[in-house]
Amino acid sequence: MRLVAQVTPRCQIGCAHCAFEAGPASAGLLAPATLAAWLDRLRAAGCAPTHLGLTGGDAMLAPRRVQALARLARARGLVVRLVTSARFARDGATTARATAALVRAGITGLWVGHDAFHLRAVPEARVVRLLRAGRAAGLAVHLAFTYVHPRAVGLRGKGLPGLDARLEADRSTHARQRELSGLCAELGASHGWSRLVDAGRARALLAALPPALAGEIRADLAAARGQGGEGAMLGLRWDGRPLDEPV
Numbered sequence: 648m649r650l651v652a653q654v655t656p657r658c659q660i661g662c663a664h665c666a667f668e669a670g671p672a673s674a675g676l677l678a679p680a681t682l683a684a685w686l687d688r689l690r691a692a693g694c695a696p697t698h699l700g701l702t703g704g705d706a707m708l709a710p711r712r713v714q715a716l717a718r719l720a721r722a723r724g725l726v727v728r729l730v731t732s733a734r735f736a737r738d739g740a741t742t743a744r745a746t747a748a749l750v751r752a753g754i755t756g757l758w759v760g761h762d763a764f765h766l767r768a769v770p771e772a773r774v775v776r777l778l779r780a781g782r783a784a785g786l787a788v789h790l791a792f793t794y795v796h797p798r799a800v801g802l803r804g805k806g807l808p809g810l811d812a813r814l815e816a817d818r819s820t821h822a823r824q825r826e827l828s829g830l831c832a833e834l835g836a837s838h839g840w841s842r843l844v845d846a847g848r849a850r851a852l853l854a855a856l857p858p859a860l861a862g863e864i865r866a867d868l869a870a871a872r873g874q875g876g877e878g879a880m881l882g883l884r885w886d887g888r889p890l891d892e893p894v
């Protein structure tokens with residue numbers, strides 16, 4: 648069983664697609680005692696987790712708390728991974744220090760979100776820096792790219808409010824995934840994609856679309872839930888043309 652724990656709802660970015668509605672105005676920190684109590688309750692209920700994902704908000708706004716939670720979970724035998732935007736990887740020395748501390752705390756993997764939304768606030772150089780540092784430190788690293796709705800590419804240019812911008816975001820995300828796939832292969836990291844999660848702030852994105860299009864996207868999201876949300880999108884064609892093709 649896999650458990651995800653939110654270290655903090657605070658995040659300086661506030662992406663439009665954030666499922667947790669994280670943002671700069673949110674506050675709070677998960678206490679180790681709270682996590683311990685939840686692990687005990689789950690164990691008592693007969694569903695002890697084997698994996699823990701520490702996420703945010705931006706969990707790395709509180710690196711010592713991340714380390715404390717990781718140590719606690721490791722002491723109970725859980726595999727621990729960190730979900731991050733890589734925002735903290737602002738230079739080589741900082742990244743190496745932070746990565747080494749994560750390893751010492753028992754974290755064995757990083758899940759790095761990178762897409763058109765994150766790119767507005769996190770330069771790609773930080774993602775690449777963390778990818779390299781994480782692999783050098785022996786961590787498993789996965790780059791996760793979130794798309795809005797690639798199937799709607801055939802509706803581009805038809806005047807639907809907001810749609811062209813969303814498709815442009817997908818095209819940019821796809822270009823980044825294609826670009827970084829070579830580096831992932833070289834370093835032994837993985838990458839995958841998921842569709843926009845219909846939760847949190849994402850509901851507002853969908854609500855702004857015409858009802859017919861929003862309905863199509865909701866149906867697509869429902870179908871995507873049954874597909875596991877991962878796999879190689881590269882090379883797929885939507886409405887007869889590659890997603891990364893100039894329009």
Ligand code: SF4
Binds near residue numbers: 665703732765
């Ligand atoms: S970086 Fe992550 S936690 Fe922060 S707003 Fe974006 S999706 Fe949410």
